[in-house]
Amino acid sequence: MNPEAGNPESANREPRTAKRESVRIRQRVIDAMIDHARRDAPLECCGLLAARDGIIDEPIPARNLEASPVVFLIDPRDHFAALKRARTEGREIVGAYHSHPRSPAIPSATDLAEAHYEEFLYVIVSLATDLPDVRAHGLVSGLGFEELGFEIVD
Numbered sequence: 298m299n300p301e302a303g304n305p306e307s308a309n310r311e312p313r314t315a316k317r318e319s320v321r322i323r324q325r326v327i328d329a330m331i332d333h334a335r336r337d338a339p340l341e342c343c344g345l346l347a348a349r350d351g352i353i354d355e356p357i358p359a360r361n362l363e364a365s366p367v368v369f370l371i372d373p374r375d376h377f378a379a380l381k382r383a384r385t386e387g388r389e390i391v392g393a394y395h396s397h398p399r400s401p402a403i404p405s406a407t408d409l410a411e412a413h414y415e416e417f418l419y420v421i422v423s424l425a426t427d428l429p430d431v432r433a434h435g436l437v438s439g440l441g442f443e444e445l446g447f448e449i450v451d
């Protein structure tokens with residue numbers, strides 16, 4: 298399921314700890330993820346994140362096969378369709394997002410157990426506070442998740 302598996306460029310990447318870059322994203326993507334989270338609450342929503350030229354410019358909603366308020370499972374058919382569409386559009390799927398309707402935007406133990414892709418971004422939208430909180434996390438081998446900052450690009 299890892300879209301970047303086998304990518305020869307991976308071998309040239311610097312060690313993960315040496316590249317703490319912020320995540321470049323358009324404001325409308327953040328707004329759309331929050332809308333999706335609110336629509337599906339109290340269940341968790343989920344989706345993929347498509348980027349062009351290193352900027353996340355579209356959230357692609359997916360079905361949560363778990364239909365649960367505390368866990369999610371992206372429907373593999375939606376994941377595949379998103380990959381296919383992104384490729385035809387010259388974009389790439391760089392991460393996934395899901396919501397935490399009643400807990401902070403911090404990965405749960407389950408999120409960690411299910412996360413396997415170091416090149417992937419894991420974005421969480423929390424509705425637990427008055428203002429929604431959106432945070433991005435990267436997976437660091439042997440260390441778990443590390444929070445990344447957002448750089449909003451118009």
Ligand SMILES: [Zn+2]
Pocket residue numbers: 367395396397404405408421
């Ligand atoms: Zn979660």
